[in-house]
Every structure is written in C-alpha cells, then in structure tokens.
Amino acid sequence: KRVGVLISGRGSNMLSLIEAAKAPDYPAEIVVVGSNRPDAKGLERAADEGFATFALDHKLYGKDREAFERDLHAMLEQHNVELLVLAGFLRLLTPWFVNQWQGRMINIHPALLPSFPGLHTHERALTEGVRIHGATVHFVTAEMDVGPIIAQGAVPVLDGDNPDTLAARVLAVEHQIYPKALEAVASGKASVDGFRVKIDGAEQ
C-alpha cells in the first residue's frame, strides 16, 4: 500500500514508521510526507531520509479550510496515496476530507481512548489520577479522537510523574504500536466493520 504521512511537528512517530517500513516484507511503502507547517522539524528529517515531502501552510488559506483540504487532497492524489497516516498532525479535518479517506486514514492519539480525547492528555491524566495511561491508534471518523480502535498501548502512571515524564513514557509506546497498527491496516488484516475494527487472525 502507498502511504502518505501527515505531520505538524518533530515527527518522531513518522520516523518510527519509516524505520519499520524498511523491512522488506512490510506491507506499506511511505511515498510522501506532508505538513501544514513549513517549519516542521519532521519534514527535514523525512527529506534527509530521501522521502518526497511537501508543505501546505494552512495560514495562507485563512479561514478557508476546504480550500486547504482540496489542495492537500490533490497533493496526496499526485503521489497516488492509498492510505493516509496522521502522525502528530494538528489540523482538524472537515467531514468532506474525512469522507474522501473513509476507512483509509488512521491517527495516533496520546491517551487510552475513549478517555481523554482532545488536547493536553498527559496533564489531564495526572489531574484525574489515573494509574494507567497510554496511546491509541484508530481510524479517523468525522468526530475528533473517536473512531474504530486498531491498537492500544498502556503505561503505568508513576509517583512523581509530571506531564513531560509521562509524555515520554507514552511516546515510547506510540513508537511501538503505530508501526504494528499500520502493518495490520496495510495488509488488510485490520479493517473497519461498522463502529469497530475487525482483525483477521487472533492477535491484535
């Protein structure tokens, strides 16, 4: 499967996918990395690794979200992207865009959904006093941070944690589960089945 990765920042999840995709039998090939922020560190990293990259500065579109998304969609089509992976992509997507990629777009969220959708998940986990926290890979649907769950990874919350120490522990788990989730989706092993994900074979 031809995969496009969208980022907004440092791109450590993108790098974990790039590493995994180097395995000869990996079912996904990353064909382009795009960002809504021209200064995203991850874009440089992707270019250094020899990947095609593009930046579409959403600020140049003002309030016209759909014009931004039409151009984004066109870029992805140019590269014949079949599967879209959001890796720290910090733009809300309209129903039109989500619909174009229905069942073919996945995201990673730094919390165990359905707990803590939205921003500042690590602060909120600490405020709530949860003992287990983690990350979720899910198919993207029109509603933010909701959508059929493909994979989750859990970490303990430790005494003395602050948002940064907790974020680092969760990030390590993100780097493990995202490549596996992408592999499952690209190979067709994981697919959307109503509100749930159907996994062929036993393990998830």
Ligand code: GRF
């Ligand atoms: C990750 O924690 C991801 O879950 C969240 O944003 C962060 C992106 O980090 N949505 P990176 O750009 O992949 O390093």
